[in-house]
Amino acid sequence: MARVEFNPRTNLIEQAAYKYTLQDVPEPNLYREIFPYTEIPKIAFNHRHVPMFVPDEIWITDTTFRDGQQARSPYTVEQIVRLFDYLHELDNDSGVIRQTEFFLYSKKDREAVIKCMERGYRYPEVTSWIRARKEDFQLVKEMGIKETGILVSCSDYHIFKKLNMTRKQAMEMYLSIVEAALEHGIVPRCHFEDITRADFYGFVVPFANELMKLARQANMPVKIRACDTLGLGVSYPGVALPRSVQGIIYGLRHYAEVPSEWLEWHGHNDFYKAVVNSGTAWLYGASAVNCSLLGIGERTGNTPLEAMVIEYAQLRGTTKNMRLEVITEIADYFEKELDYEIPPRTPFVGRAFNATRAGIHADGILKDEEIYNIFDTKKILNRPIVIAVDAHSGLAGIAAWINTYFRLEGDKKIDKRDPRVAKIKEWVDKEYENGRTTVIGDDELEMVVREIMPELFKMHESRVK
Structure with a gap:
């Protein structure tokens, strides 16, 4: 008989959430019925609906200097610092644009991080991104960064085909690097790469459960970034996992009990859904959405930061004290100083958008x-x-x-x-x-x-x- 208990997070008596355990399968689950590869992916429905749950606070994080730099010529140190200043001026101490992340691998990357940290801004906070390797983690410690993203690929496409590991081996490797971060007082942000092709109940939720155990033991946050790496997320009502944006956010909150403030969505625009998927993530319980300036990022790009600033204003009915005119200054800087051609009809930043x-x-x-x-x-x-x-x-x-x-x-x-x-x-x-x-x-x-x-x-x- 199902156990019932009072849930202080919803203030309801509920059936206790089923605790999912790792399914260490011998063969990868590639969801070929949904992702046939030689055909356009399918959008499957199971007609299951999950409740909306808008967090008390929602905000934006930035990946202009990480994912954004993977889609164009690298910025100079001076350009990074100027764009960092623009992010700060746009946020204007509102706390809506909370963080931005950096690579640490080159001398130039590290110099830019130092110069940005020397600015002393509260927002956006400087964070980093590393692979799940201890030698990468050493860089974070040396730079004195308080939070770092860690690549933890979660689909069988990545675990079996790229890492040549089993699910159990991958999970153990990921957990070891998270433990190392916690031991040194650094907040780990786990980037669940390719989550929209992952076995949600066979790997994603069991892994998230283990991360939450580590968080409780260390009495520190362990954040989760749900990465829609190929832009496959769908926000239609009743759409099935693994492509359901609301299903992913609800499942991480409900079955792994990840707090909203530790939960973030990172979307790509391969199927023109980056902005609506990010908004959906906010509506269903993720406090943060990860964006880049002008949406510049891998392939078709990330969710444009300026788009989510406007979306924030529409959802909250306020811009707080953000200075939205800085969006125009940023667009001018990209065109005049970085020689970047913005398509003229691009909303909010294109020359002909209005x-x-x-x-x-x-x-x-x-x-x-x-x-x-x-x-x-x-x-x-x-x-x-x-x-x-x-x-x-x-x-x-x-x-x-x-x-x-x-x-x-x-x-x-x-x-x-x-x-x-x-x-x-x-x-x-x-x-x-x-x-x-x-x-x-x-x-x-x-x-x-x-x-x-x-x-x-x-x-x-x-x-x-």
């Missing part, structure tokens, strides 16, 4: 920009709405461009029926009649305005001065 070309949209913006803008991008991100003029913009589009470019408000706004707007449209029409296919640039339009509306241009110049 741009409109359609004449009917521009007509609405002429009346009130709120009609076609997602929020006050000028106030929140220091990114005024952009009007792009092309063959389809019409009188409304040109008038809207003039008003936004010259920052005309109230009774100073130019109406689309102004005859001078018609003259500018004639020039635009001729450009496309002569075979032009590109958008009219701001500099070109500025020259035309100088000729047709010189008084407007003089007014703009005097205000800038």
Whole structure:
């Protein structure tokens, strides 16, 4: 008969959670019915639903200097320090962007860590990442870092095919390095690599149970990062493990009793699900989601940090005291100083993310920009709405461009029926009649305005001065 007991975490009398033990199977479980490899992966449903459980606090951690550096030319020490400063300025002591992680393997990596630690910021805290090797752990001790990520691959793809071990051998190796961290007072953060292809009840939960035992013995946190290494996580209601994001988070909390504040989601965007999966992890009990600036990371990238800053604001109804305009400064730094090309329509950071070309949209913006803008991008991100003029913009589009470019408000706004707007449209029409296919640039339009509306241009110049 099932034992029942009062659960102080839910304040309910519940059947005692089943305690899963390691299944040390002789052959790997590769879930071939879901991941056939020669076909697109399948999304399987078992129609089981788990309860939402939003933690008291949710926050963001950063992997720009770890996973992010695996997808581009390495940053210089100076660039790392500047980006670290930007993260601190964006967080603005709100504690929403809590940590960032670093490699420690090269002299340059270690120099960057030292310079960032010398900044003395509370947020983001400097942490590291190592493989499950004692020689790697020595680096953490030497650097004086208080928390380190440890690679603990958990799918049979990795355990059998990459490590050439059994599940038992892998678990014993992982536990030994975690014990070493705890012995030296360093918080271990176990990166459960490839969790969305892992045997959840045969390895993941039994391993997490052993980690929680070590945490209780040492009276120290042992954190778990659920790594969706190939972006296979799915957040649909009733989706089956191992791909269920909510199932993974619920299972770690319920069956291994991992506290929310020790639980983190790390997603990739291979199937366009990085942001929604990260949000789902928050909603079902993970306090932390791991991100990188602009989503730069392995293959299709990580969850963009700036996206989760906005998601945090939507879920919590506050930005706390974060300075969201720093997101625009970060985007400018990537483009101007790092020569990184941001696709122009990338939400929040692309040059054209709040741009409109359609004449009917521009007509609405002429009346009130709120009609076609997602929020006050000028106030929140220091990114005024952009009007792009092309063959389809019409009188409304040109008038809207003039008003936004010259920052005309109230009774100073130019109406689309102004005859001078018609003259500018004639020039635009001729450009496309002569075979032009590109958008009219701001500099070109500025020259035309100088000729047709010189008084407007003089007014703009005097205000800038």
